[in-house]
Amino acid sequence: MEVKIPTRAYSGAIRPITLGKGGKAFTVGGETAFPFYTFEGQMPNQPRFGLEVLDLEPSDWPATLLGAYGAVVKDPAAWAKKCVAELGADFVHLTLAGTNPNDQNLPVDHAVKVAKAVAAAVDVPLTVWGCGSAAKDAEVLKAVAEALSDRRLCIGPVVEENYRQVGAAALAYNHVVIASTPIDINLAKQLNVLLGNLGVKEDSILIDPTVGGLGYGLEYTYSVMERCRAAALTQQDDKLQYPMYCHLGVEVWKTKEAKLPGDADSALGDESKRGVLMEAVTAATLLAAGADVLVMRHPEAMRLSRELVKGLATG
Amino acid sequence: MGLTGIQIFQLLPKTNCKECGVPTCLAFAMNLAAGKAELKQCPYVSEAAKQKLAADSAPPIRTVEIGTGKGAFKVGGETVLFRHEKTFVNPAGLAMLLNDDEPEASVAGKLKRFKELSYERVGLTLKGNAVAVRAAKGDKAAFGALVTKVKAETEGGIILMAENPEVMAEGVKACADRKPLLYAATPDNADAMIALAKETKLPLAAKASDLEKLSALTDKLAAAGVQDIVIDPGSREIKKALHDEIHIRELSIQKKFRQLGYPTIVLPFEMTKDPMMETVYASMLLAKYAGIVVLSDFRGHNLFTLLLERLNVYTDPQRPMKTEQKVYEINNPGPGSPVLATSNFSLTYFIVSGEIENSRVPTYLAVLDTEGLSVLTAWAAGKFVGDALGGFIKKSGIADKLKSPTLVLPGAVAIISGDVEEELGSGWKVVVGPKEGAYIPAYLKQNFAQ
Numbered sequence: 001m002e003v004k005i006p007t008r009a010y011s012g013a014i015r016p017i018t019l020g021k022g023g024k025a026f027t028v029g030g031e032t033a034f035p036f037y038t039f040e041g042q043m044p045n046q047p048r049f050g051l052e053v054l055d056l057e058p059s060d061w062p063a064t065l066l067g068a069y070g071a072v073v074k075d076p077a078a079w080a081k082k083c084v085a086e087l088g089a090d091f092v093h094l095t096l097a098g099t100n101p102n103d104q105n106l107p108v109d110h111a112v113k114v115a116k117a118v119a120a121a122v123d124v125p126l127t128v129w130g131c132g133s134a135a136k137d138a139e140v141l142k143a144v145a146e147a148l149s150d151r152r153l154c155i156g157p158v159v160e161e162n163y164r165q166v167g168a169a170a171l172a173y174n175h176v177v178i179a180s181t182p183i184d185i186n187l188a189k190q191l192n193v194l195l196g197n198l199g200v201k202e203d204s205i206l207i208d209p210t211v212g213g214l215g216y217g218l219e220y221t222y223s224v225m226e227r228c229r230a231a232a233l234t235q236q237d238d239k240l241q242y243p244m245y246c247h248l249g250v251e252v253w254k255t256k257e258a259k260l261p262g263d264a265d266s267a268l269g270d271e272s273k274r275g276v277l278m279e280a281v282t283a284a285t286l287l288a289a290g291a292d293v294l295v296m297r298h299p300e301a302m303r304l305s306r307e308l309v310k311g312l313a314t315g
Numbered sequence: 316m317g318l319t320g321i322q323i324f325q326l327l328p329k330t331n332c333k334e335c336g337v338p339t340c341l342a343f344a345m346n347l348a349a350g351k352a353e354l355k356q357c358p359y360v361s362e363a364a365k366q367k368l369a370a371d372s373a374p375p376i377r378t379v380e381i382g383t384g385k386g387a388f389k390v391g392g393e394t395v396l397f398r399h400e401k402t403f404v405n406p407a408g409l410a411m412l413l414n415d416d417e418p419e420a421s422v423a424g425k426l427k428r429f430k431e432l433s434y435e436r437v438g439l440t441l442k443g444n445a446v447a448v449r450a451a452k453g454d455k456a457a458f459g460a461l462v463t464k465v466k467a468e469t470e471g472g473i474i475l476m477a478e479n480p481e482v483m484a485e486g487v488k489a490c491a492d493r494k495p496l497l498y499a500a501t502p503d504n505a506d507a508m509i510a511l512a513k514e515t516k517l518p519l520a521a522k523a524s525d526l527e528k529l530s531a532l533t534d535k536l537a538a539a540g541v542q543d544i545v546i547d548p549g550s551r552e553i554k555k556a557l558h559d560e561i562h563i564r565e566l567s568i569q570k571k572f573r574q575l576g577y578p579t580i581v582l583p584f585e586m587t588k589d590p591m592m593e594t595v596y597a598s599m600l601l602a603k604y605a606g607i608v609v610l611s612d613f614r615g616h617n618l619f620t621l622l623l624e625r626l627n628v629y630t631d632p633q634r635p636m637k638t639e640q641k642v643y644e645i646n647n648p649g650p651g652s653p654v655l656a657t658s659n660f661s662l663t664y665f666i667v668s669g670e671i672e673n674s675r676v677p678t679y680l681a682v683l684d685t686e687g688l689s690v691l692t693a694w695a696a697g698k699f700v701g702d703a704l705g706g707f708i709k710k711s712g713i714a715d716k717l718k719s720p721t722l723v724l725p726g727a728v729a730i731i732s733g734d735v736e737e738e739l740g741s742g743w744k745v746v747v748g749p750k751e752g753a754y755i756p757a758y759l760k761q762n763f764a765q
Contacts, residue, residue: 001530001534003526003530003562006565006566036554036557039558060756102749102757103757212662215436216666218624219398219627220662222602223399226399227399254673256669262615264614264616265424266615267431267434268615270614270616273614274619274620276591277594278620278623280598281594281595281598281620281623284599285599285627285628288602289602308596308599311552311553311596312553313554314554
């Protein structure tokens with residue numbers, strides 16, 4: 001019996017955005033169809049995977065996660081190097097957790113010093129990510145953008161409260177901004193409009209839709225991402241035609257279920273596999289919704305997710 | 316649907332007898348048009364109308380029920396491509412594979428886990444749905460014996476996996492009263508499998524090597540009178556499997572292509588030997604349209620993870636998930652612990668409780684029923700306000716457990732602190748906490764660490 005496969009006529013495309021500089025730079029985005037719907041459009045650049053490095057030794061990571069890195073977690077530069085050289089990360093995402101004014105409140109100098117050290121240790125694209133306090137991030141990210149003006153960094157989270165300062169710094173030093181909004185398609189669009197008005201170029205924006213981890217709001221992120229992608233590809237919503245950057249590892253590994261101990265026969269199963277699967281399944285779900293750039297924490301979860309992409313993109 | 320609700324209404328008896336479960340024929344017609352009802356729910360519809368409507372009124376993807384009693388579950392019945400359009404209807408069934416050539420200890424362990432692995436979350440019980448018993452030996456007696464054991468020891472659904480009709484018959488004999496799914500009719504064994512399914516009125520899976528052959532096969536099944544069908548397009552590598560799922564969903568919903576308007580069954584363990592990778596493939600297919608996912612094993616780490624994903628994918632995107640109103644104890648709080656207040660939007664609750672756990676500071680978390688609205692939205696709607704919160708805290712009796720009761724308000728609603736103080740009276744100290752969940756651990760450590 002003949003089966004005629006229906007195909008959509010897409011009217012838009014995701015902009016290709018190049019991250020980093022030199023031989024290890026790569027491009028994400030460029031899709032002309034829904035994620036992995038390669039029977040009706042192109043996915044010229046496969047989603048990319050990075051590992052997260054913190055500026056200070058992590059205080060709340062479970063042993064199953066710390067064990068994947070060993071002693072390097074005390075030294076951000078050595079840690080980043082291991083992520084790339086041994087664990088195969090496409091890029092490094094440096095989180096400046098120590099600058100949080102509600103916690104250690106380390107100064108801008110600290111941030112610049114760590115960012116420079118990490119940048120010197122790796123030649124892959126580098127994201128420098130603030131602590132989430134809009135005011136502090138404005139100060140910190142501005143200084144980092146200037147100090148690493150030759151790297152074409154990704155910097156974020158750029159939010160409505162600080163987009164002027166951070167956006168201007170990114171513009172001045174040709175970095176990519178990660179526009180971060182709280183799980184809302186209209187706010188995502190609005191921030192991109194503001195960045196555009198500021199003069200940030202169309203080849204220098206990534207959308208961070210804000211990730212809810214598996215069991216912790218993933219469904220909201222999933223639908224907002226699907227809607228962003230649909231608006232971009234089928235309604236020519238030009239302000240949403242950017243690749244999506246998903247900072248997911250942190251969300252998965254802060255949940256209690258990822259950290260609880262247990263063996264293979266316990267109710268939540270083997271602790272060495274549970275967190276990894278929770279992270280990999282979160283990644284798979286986000287990939288189905290349109291994730292282009294994924295920040296992960298466990299190298300094994302990254303390996304599994306990458307294997308999935310390989311199967312979906314090339315099989 | 317080709318016909319509108321009004322067009323369908325013209326063909327109905329218009330007696331408003333209510334026997335279909337809705338008050339009027341018009342309402343029933345509207346439900347038919349929306350794919351939310353089936354024509355057979357109307358006892359008085361004429362033959363002529365039936366024929367005219369039959370092709371048009373059935374939901375685009377058939378709902379198939381497997382199992383009986385507590386173990387029954389439905390799959391299929393889906394009406395949209397994306398969950399933001401409308402809630403997905405029947406959560407994918409999760410099944411655990413059991414081979415009849417597995418060692419006894421392995422069988423025992425698997426059945427034990429199947430029975431015991433279950434999780435409470437947002438007022439729901441999350442657990443696997445079925446055991447898929449596979450005739451790996453091809454031996455009637457061995458298959459029948461294992462099916463008998465599974466039936467005796469579990470309440471869940473049963474999927475009988477055998478392609479030899481004689482072996483299948485043995486499994487059917489052992490558990491027909493439990494309404495198992497028969498997997499599978501293929502182009503080679505279809506006649507015998509159809510006979511078996513018709514005789515026992517059991518749901519039957521159809522498996523072929525591509526969508527064309529599968530469509531021809533389901534056509535044959537339907538013509539023979541088998542209606543409850545589950546389909547397997549035979550794809551065993553992830554890219555093709557995903558694309559087939561997408562094609563099947565789009566063909567049935569957008570093109571009303573009847574031959575593929577059935578729930579699907581996927582077997583990720585036939586796509587990889589690595590159980591971790593199998594779980595990741597399963598998760599992709601669970602997000603994109605699988606009706607039943609058969610896993611090589613249920614372990615807490617893979618089952619819990621996929622159950623969470625299923626919960627997330629199948630929740631109603633229009634209606635916020637709610638958590639029960641009560642005072643939760645986190646990190647073993649005592650008389651000196653603070654009481655944090657928040658709303659019962661489940662995402663808010665999960666984030667706040669997670670951050671408190673991370674802080675390791677013993678804390679009470681008072682969750683106010685805001686009908687699932689987040690704190691700020693609830694405040695704007697007049698639900699997270701002084702008298703509501705104060706009244707709840709007083710009624711909860713939590714003050715009796717505390718030395719010097721301290722209530723910490725979410726920073727976003729600092730404005731209500733005066734009203735809350737007034738409502739609670741002088742026994743309480745009311746303070747304003749951080750605006751964002753992420754700052755809770757630092758806040759608690761600074762102010763309430765013991």
